[in-house]
Amino acid sequence: MEYSSDQNIGQIISSLSHELRTPLTILSSNLQLLKSSNQNLDPILRAETFQLCEEALTAVSRFLDDIHFINLSNKNELKQTPQDVDINQLIAKVLESKNTCFYNSNRIHVFSPSEALVFKTDETLLTKVITNLLSNAYKFSAKEIALRVSNGANQLNIEIQDQGVGIPADQIEFIFMPFYRCENVKMLSGTGLGLSVAQKAANCLNGEIIIDSTLSKGTTAKLKILSDER
Amino acid sequence: MNAKKILIIEDDLALGKTLRNVLKINDYEVDLAESGAEGIQKAYEYCPDLILCDINMKPIDGYQVYNILKDSALTSRIPFIFITGRSQLNDIRFGLELGVDDYIVKPFDNQDLLKSIKVRLEKYEKLVNIGKNDYKALLNLSPNGVFVFDGETIYETNQAFLNLLGLSEAEVKKISFNQLISDKEYQKVENKIMKCANGLLGNFREEIELKTASGTKEKFVLHVSPSQKYNGFTLLIGLLAPKEQxxxxxxxxxxxxxxxxxxxxxxxxxxxxxxxxxxxxxxxxxxxxxxxxxxxxxxxxxxxxxxxxxxxxxxxxxxxxxxxxxxxxxxxxxxxxxxxxxxxxxxxxxxxxxxxxxxxxxxx
The missing domain is CATH 1.10.10.10 (Winged helix-like DNA-binding domain superfamily/Winged helix DNA-binding domain)
Incomplete structure (x- = not known):
């Protein structure tokens, strides 16, 4: 996030108010509904009302987390705490996490070395990167998604390949900017923070994300992390 | 009384569901469209009594949905309420200038939303009733026989139509259009009526002969044009004018x-x-x-x-x-x-x- 110009700040505030307004509306409206007719709600409707509230809350907190995360990174206050991480286990955990849009999906196929792959890295940050990249792959495609893990000398490679809408070539340079959303996916809901967060987390891990995309064919995101131990 | 039908056009599924639940609990029938394009299509298909529409949608936004629906006789009179996160006065004024009936700003009070919907529906009903009364008066003044039918069943007629044929209202509702005229006469118009009902023909006129109240066969000019869609089929309006002698x-x-x-x-x-x-x-x-x-x-x-x-x-x-x-x-x-x-x-x-x-x- 650039704080240098008023225009940028204006844009950020307008994005903030827009992103927060909808979940707040959902929360407010559903709470009113529960309050005014709790007794008359049939169980299915009541369950849905609570679920809508929870989802709205999750959306707000995730959004605030992302903003906070980007802010920390901009101030260079992001620190990694490396430790030995079993990558296969970490990926399994990501796929089992209930708070993601791809939870319970059978479209994601993991290809990783059969032997345990232990890599020294920050578990939380790596989880963030993989979750955000998988969310995008899942959201912007309807077909199978491949997640490939490989390791080289002091290097971890994770590749996420989808067969989705792709990124327009003239917009690929902007995709890591906070709040940036490509024209071809504006009808899908999103904050435009996912890739920004992923990139900042990857950078902190001493790594990088390279995006390779063809419009209407699909996108491959390649995450490459170098190990500190050399 | 039949439940009023409300169409919600909202691309945020969670908000759409929330609105749907709030309205359903308050005895409205609700349809949900998840994009502008789907909303336009559903407005034609289901003929809702009121439309609630988000403004900020891609690629077709709420303003475009409104403008498209306003251009069609079938949908232009449906009360239209915008839901928006934009609280700026200019945006609201812009919408009202377009002719939108009301604006609801997110986040909203459920009661305010319900009140606004109720007011719009009542106003709309009043207008429709005024229109209906004028229309009925006009129809009954007309010396020509006017009737609403779906190609077969006759649903409504004016007095002149009944007088012309010497039938009572109850009798007319029991017979279908082709029974009013001879098979030979019906063959002349059958095809055209079908085309009208399927939207392939704007309207047509044809001379036909039918038996009048006095028992004699007289020549009439039959005008038919499509009127409105109702539960998926098209109603036609027919007009029987005596051939000018x-x-x-x-x-x-x-x-x-x-x-x-x-x-x-x-x-x-x-x-x-x-x-x-x-x-x-x-x-x-x-x-x-x-x-x-x-x-x-x-x-x-x-x-x-x-x-x-x-x-x-x-x-x-x-x-x-x-x-x-x-x-x-x-x-x-x-x-x-x-x-x-x-x-x-x-x-x-x-x-x-x-x-x-x-x-x-x-x-x-």
Whole structure:
């Protein structure tokens, strides 16, 4: 996030108010509904009302987390705490996490070395990167998604390949900017923070994300992390 | 009473579901569209009583949805409420200028939303009822038989239609359209009716023969055009106009009358003119279409002075007095009268006067 110009700040505030307004509306409206007719709600409707509230809350907190995360990174206050991480286990955990849009999906196929792959890295940050990249792959495609893990000398490679809408070539340079959303996916809901967060987390891990995309064919995101131990 | 149908056009599924639940709990029937395009399509398909629409959608936003629906006779009258996160006055004003009925700003109070919907629906219903009453009055005044049908079943008719066929309302509802006419006559129109019902044909007219209340077979002109969609099928409006024969005979009688007046050298007094006017009205009623076009022609063709001469002539005033009143010479009055005759195709001033009465060009 650039704080240098008023225009940028204006844009950020307008994005903030827009992103927060909808979940707040959902929360407010559903709470009113529960309050005014709790007794008359049939169980299915009541369950849905609570679920809508929870989802709205999750959306707000995730959004605030992302903003906070980007802010920390901009101030260079992001620190990694490396430790030995079993990558296969970490990926399994990501796929089992209930708070993601791809939870319970059978479209994601993991290809990783059969032997345990232990890599020294920050578990939380790596989880963030993989979750955000998988969310995008899942959201912007309807077909199978491949997640490939490989390791080289002091290097971890994770590749996420989808067969989705792709990124327009003239917009690929902007995709890591906070709040940036490509024209071809504006009808899908999103904050435009996912890739920004992923990139900042990857950078902190001493790594990088390279995006390779063809419009209407699909996108491959390649995450490459170098190990500190050399 | 049937539940009112509300269409929600909202691309945020969670908000859409929330709105749906709030409305459902309050006894509305709800349809949910997740994009502008889907919303437009559903507005046509389901004919909702009211539309709630988000503004900020891609690629078709709420303003575009509104503009597209406003352009169609089927959907333009549906009350339209915008839901928006934009609280800026300019945005609200822009929407209201477009003609949107109301604005709800996120986050909103459920009660406010419900109140706004209720007010719009009531207002809409009132308008529809006014329209309906006017429409019914017009239909019942019409000397032509008017009926609403789906190609077979007849749903509604005016009094003239019942009188024409000598049937009661209950009897009409029991029979279908093809039973009103002979098979041979039905074959002439069957195809066209089907095309109208399927939207392949805008409208058509066809001469048909049918048995009237008096038991005789008479010729009519049948006009049919599609009216509105209802639960997935199209209702058609039919109009049965007697084939113009009486109209011609009335014209003949009228010619005779003019001749008599001429020979007797009678100036038309206000009273007589009134009577003539009434007598004429009855025959004119058979061809309302013709009347309106000639009125239009005449109104645009007469000059101001000619109109004044015409008005005074209708009062039965002699040329001299007309000339005095308008401060012009007798010869000028004659000139205007000649011009009036020429423009109306009349042979003498009495014909001009009757023409004027017939077409409501003067007040008596």
């Amino acid at each position: 009486e109209g011609e005979s009335a014209q003949l009688e009228y010619k005779k009358l003019v001749n008599i007046l001429e020979e007797e050298k009678i100036y038309i007094s206000g009273n007589l003119a009134n009577k003539l006017h009434q007598a004429f009205d009855a025959s004119v009623a058979h061809s309302p279409h013709q009347q309106s076009t000639s009125t239009m022609v005449a109104k645009s063709v007469f000059s101001k002075r000619e109109q004044e001469v015409l008005n005074l002539s209708c009062k039965g005033l002699p040329i001299k007095i007309i000339a005095d009143q308008l401060s012009i010479s007798d010869r000028t009055v004659e000139k205007h009268r000649a011009s009036l005759m020429e423009k109306t195709g009349a042979k003498n001033i009495v014909e001009v006067i009757i023409y004027a009465l017939k077409n409501d060009l003067v007040e008596i």
